[in-house]
Amino acid sequence: MIDVAITAEPIDTRALRANLPEHPDSGGYVCFEGHIRDINHGKKVRRLDYETYDELALKELTRICETAAERFKLGFVRAVHRKGSLEIGEPAVMIQVLSRHRREAFEGCRFVIDQLKARVPIWKKEYYDDGSTEWTQCHDHVSPDHDHEGHQHP
Amino acid sequence: MIDVAITAEPIDTRALRANLPEHPDSGGYVCFEGHIRDINHGKKVRRLDYETYDELALKELTRICETAAERFKLGFVRAVHRKGSLEIGEPAVMIQVLSRHRREAFEGCRFVIDQLKARVPIWKKEYYDDGSTEWTQCHDHVSPDHDHEGHQHP
Amino acid sequence: MQARIAVRYFAVLKDCSGKQSEELTVAAGARASDLYGMLAEKYAFPLGLKDIRVAVNDEFAKFDQPLNDGDKVAFIPPVSGG
């Protein structure tokens, strides 16, 4: 089962945790959330905007979740991404997976967020305390220096 | 910051998610939950009991979380394990970590649950539908056939 | 013959063009790469073809794909979601 969404409303992480399908055969649940950091590129971030190409982003996110479900034998995959204006600390993205095995739950969840960051048409504009702004490119707020492998920029 | 517990009360996953420390410098949150599966060793499981050696389990779990925090640069690690009698679907364990980088959040969370399963003095007794019972040994409900590497049975 | 194309702009391309979308007319048989070349010159886009991807009718496409009348085209700068 796959559930994807791009939402202008704040991501309600507690409601999404409560709203899982019945899963008596899935022992492993892994969740990833990306929260807005206060520093990026060494600059103090005040807030940021996510812009999305909704039609294509939803298609691509669905494909990623389908691939993950098949490859990692996931009983459930949910990927929700926020759009619009976000404050420091707010969740920008939430990935949830259920699997029989914990290894596959971890790897499946990691696969979805890595692929999302590499392929899904979503763009982040950072507003800094010094008044400047920037459309960040491939430098994400979670792993600016570690996660370039696997990116598929053309 | 480290928070460990062994509890006879049901694990309130929503409350634990809501109760995270402020973390403006941590963009990555990863959570693992292990839920009780209805089948293990090919037998239908009715319920199970967790027995714990509380004094040593808390010490060992604390050491594991401290090691994880240092090795994976985690800003926060929480590990909560249930004891007593559990029904199918209930969470037996919950691990939560916060880190600047998502890679380290995933790897740190994985490290804690892997080490917990290998080293912490907690024992699971399964009660099957056919009336039999068994203290399981190194076959866990999440990964019966995948997760033997890294175990440190004496 | 000519083809009417609806173009959408995102992120830095939106900032440079000053618009979210517009309707343009291209020569029949023009390719997505031709259209991008024209727009990059017109709006001084800071990205080359190697930096971006193209979507036609809300699906990833190749730059050498000939455009048809009524196509919706979007150029995709490097993404930064998550």
Next chain:
Amino acid sequence: MQARIAVRYFAVLKDCSGKQSEELTVAAGARASDLYGMLAEKYAFPLGLKDIRVAVNDEFAKFDQPLNDGDKVAFIPPVSGG
């Protein structure tokens, strides 16, 4: 001289001994391995020394550690938490 030892049993060892804990007396200088050998014979424990670990005073210890009067000893069958 003799040493009084408080022994705790967990999991399969608790089922086999039929008790959660008991107080025993061992010869001075007896090691944890000696104590386990005695108990394994008495209660027909299904696990050998290679299968288990030992804790003395709520901390992992070596089997050749001599036991002292008042020590708390627990034998740890293979764990299965998580």
